[in-house]
Structure formats: structure tokens, C-alpha cells
Amino acid sequence: MFNFDLFMIVGLIGQGMFSMRFIVQWLASERAGKSVIPFSFWVFSLGGSFLLLLYAVYRRDPIFILGQAPNLLIYSRNIWLIKRGK
Template identity: 50%
Template sequence: MLIQLAKDLPDYFYDVFVTRFDFWLVFGIVAQLVFGSRFILQWIASERAGRSVIPLSFWFLSIAGGIMTLVYGFVRREPVIIIGQGLSTGIYLRNLALIFRNRRAAETKAG
């Protein structure tokens, strides 16, 4: 079983990354890179602050990567991606709305 799997693995990767190579595959990979970069950004910000921090740009990268991945899911007709990114992007937008609402309230109290 394992020997057969090892023999089939190169064919699998060839099919996934070479045979199916097109614009949308590149778009999907870029979408994942944008989406994943938010964790690197969050880690750097936390290390600099010496505590766990979620910078505002984390949410903007979440939305950008989420929307890009959602588009990819629609083009590729992937229901798991469509459902996951559709719900997640809504949550990211809500977080931004809460952040901006709290900032406005703080500015009103201060000014």
C-alpha cells in the first residue's frame, strides 16, 4: 500500500500542479499567500509589542485574502471554500465595523 502510494505521488503532484496549471491556479495560490501573510504580520506585531496584538492591517489582509479565495472557490466550483470564506469574510467585515465604531466612540468621549 505505501509502496504504491509512493509510486503514485509524483503522478498526483504532476496532475495537480502541472496538468491543471492555469490563471486560476496561480490566482488561488496568490490568494492563499495574501490570506496566510496576515498571520506573519500578526506574529511580528506581537513580537514587537511583547504581547498578543492584532493590528488593523490583519483584518484588511483577512478580507482581501478571503475575498480572493472566495472568488477562486466560485470559479473552481468548490462548495467548501465558498461556504468557509463566505462566512469568514462576513466575520472579518464585522470585526472592522466594531473596531471603527469603538474608535469613533472613543474620539467622541475625548473630544
């Protein structure tokens, strides 16, 4: 049914990481009783977006590439701002 190659596995891992960020954010917010965005949210965002971008480049999907590429800058900047503030 599916031909699992290296890049399909990369894409699946990327999508899993990207999805984990919402679970991490939800659990942190539930614990705090208010909406919070933990550092791990940005780490999962960056990792998932990077792997999804690799997958999109491999698939030569310009829509997917345009959707993921700017995210790397945004997530990296947020991580840098958090690290700089500590």
C-alpha cells in the same frame, strides 16, 4: 505541470494574503511583547478570504465555498467595529 490561468493566480494571491495575516500578527505581538491583533490582520484576512472565495466559486468547490463565505462577514464586521471605535 500546472496550467496557470487567471483564477489560479487569484487563488495564489488570496492564499498569500491569507498567510500574511499570521506573519503580521506574529511580528506585532513580538514587538509588543504580548499577543495583539493589528488592523492589517483583518485587512489581509478580508482580502485573502475574498480572493479565495472567488477561486473556490470558479472551481465550483462547495466545501471551499462554505469554508470561506462566512469569513467575509466576520472580517468585515471586525473592520467595521475597529473603524467605528476610532
